Amino acid sequence: MGLTTAMYTGMTGLNVNQTRIETIGHNIANVNTTAFKGSRTMFQTQLARTLTMGTRPSATSGGTNPTQIGLGAAVGSTQRTTGQGSVETTGLPADLALEGAGYFIVRAPNGRPYYTRDGAFGLNAENELTTSGGLRVQGYGVDGNFTLIPGTLTDLTIPLGQNIIARATERVALDGALSAGETVATAGNLTVSQGLVDGGGNQATAATALTDVRALDRPAVPLFVNGTRITVSGAAKGERELSARTFTVGTDGNTLGDFATWLQDTLGIQTGPDLAGDPGVLVQNGTLLIRSNTGEPNAIQISGNDITSDNGVVPLPFSFTETAPAQGTGVFTAFTVYDSLGAPVTVNATFTLEQAAGTGPVWRYYLENAAPGSARRALGSGTVAFNTNGQFVSATGNQFALDRTGTGAASPLNFTLDLERLTGLATQSSNVVLGEQDGYPPGVLAAYSIARDGLITGTFSNGLTRTLGQVALAVFRNDQGLVAEAENLFSVGPNSGPAQVTTAGVLGAGSIRAGALELSNVDLTREFIGLITSSTAFQAASRVISTSSEMLDQLMLALR
Structure with a gap:
């Protein structure tokens, strides 16, 4: 009976070591598997056969331990080793x-x-x-x-x-130098058109209907009818040509004063009580009088050929003469901003020296929307002041709203002009460039x-x-x-x-x-050692079975 039990006990040794070799084989097979976690097989004893339970110590005996014979091994568990792989x-x-x-x-x-x-x-x-x-x-x-x-x-x-x-652009920063050696801008240039009259031969006024405006030398023929499109193209400011714009009689305005206001915006002339030189476009003494903003960079150049219409009958009699040049120097620059759709919009900026005061130079700047077809060209004006060391002190009017109606983008495009990087030293010349802006085109x-x-x-x-x-x-x-x-x-x-x-x-x-x-956390060295020990244990367990078999054979021979 005991030899038979020994055979079954040896068989448990075969089984558990076979399982361990399976686990080792799985580990080795996955040695190159990404993030694989190896496992190990844990053994535990089987139930033991108890011959005696042992005794307690007494006056006549020191006590005895239990007498037990184990019944082999079993697989207790397989544990995953969750250590970090390389x-x-x-x-x-x-x-x-x-x-x-x-x-x-x-x-x-x-x-x-x-x-x-x-x-x-x-x-x-x-x-x-x-x-x-x-x-x-x-x-x-x-x-x-x-x-x-x-x-x-x-x-x-x-x-x-x-x-x-x-x-969309929210901030624009300009770099450069505004030279204190520039000439103070005291006046804009003055340009006057030829005479215009109404149907009665009287000097045209701002209230004269455009359909009643005539040339002084041809008072019997009206220049416009409702729907006539008047286009200004080729006019320039400073050394840059302005984009063309069109005025439709009866839609954009009805009077000569309406046209003068439209022409003022087309030329980007900015007005306001804080601007020197009384700039603007007026109807005065039967003529269109154009007075630019101060300084040469803002001077308007316009000729009779720059204003045309589609009436197809009467050529326009506009002929302009500059009667006073602009006074004062400055600098022009242009930069690009982006609306909410990522569309680029060019903005023109003109700087002219406004004051050369004892506390430091003060410059006036003008911003314009240079986008073709823009509803409003003039964006606004402000000042930038420096101390006597040419260092930036303050800026005014540097919040701008650029109209984007009809483009599908959010309107207006609001941005801040940062002028703190500019200097006001007496450099050889003025130069202003775009430093940075935070808008981006589509990407x-x-x-x-x-x-x-x-x-x-x-x-x-x-x-x-x-x-x-x-x-x-x-x-x-x-x-x-x-x-x-x-x-x-x-x-x-x-x-x-x-x-x-x-x-x-x-x-x-x-x-x-x-x-x-x-990588896999399998340690091949450890796995190979496990193969050796498991193989040896497997052989030893099989030897228990073979030895028990031989002893049973000897017992059978003795019984014969």
């Missing part, structure tokens, strides 16, 4: 390695969540971040303003080449990166960067209790505890390394 750099932006206790969360097509350490991700045809098996990586998305939406897991999407964004998502906290940042072709999402992680109270599935996946097990969803750097989840993969 990290290999790949350079691929979608490859993610975890350094810590966290797990990536992925979603199967049926909606079931799985967990993995394998961060060999990629983008599918819909630009979704997926595993090699097509499961979608989970994380936190963003709203239309690229603001992260925490708390709700979603499929992470990185729309390379598709997502297009722009940014497509060109690249992305994933930070150690899992935050996904997209870089657009226009230079903008925006948050695209954040990779979520899960941690478990007992990750050895997870149930291993195929394709390097795990699911929640009875003893793992529920998944605690978090992000990198929280709850011990660890950090994420982009452009890298975690």
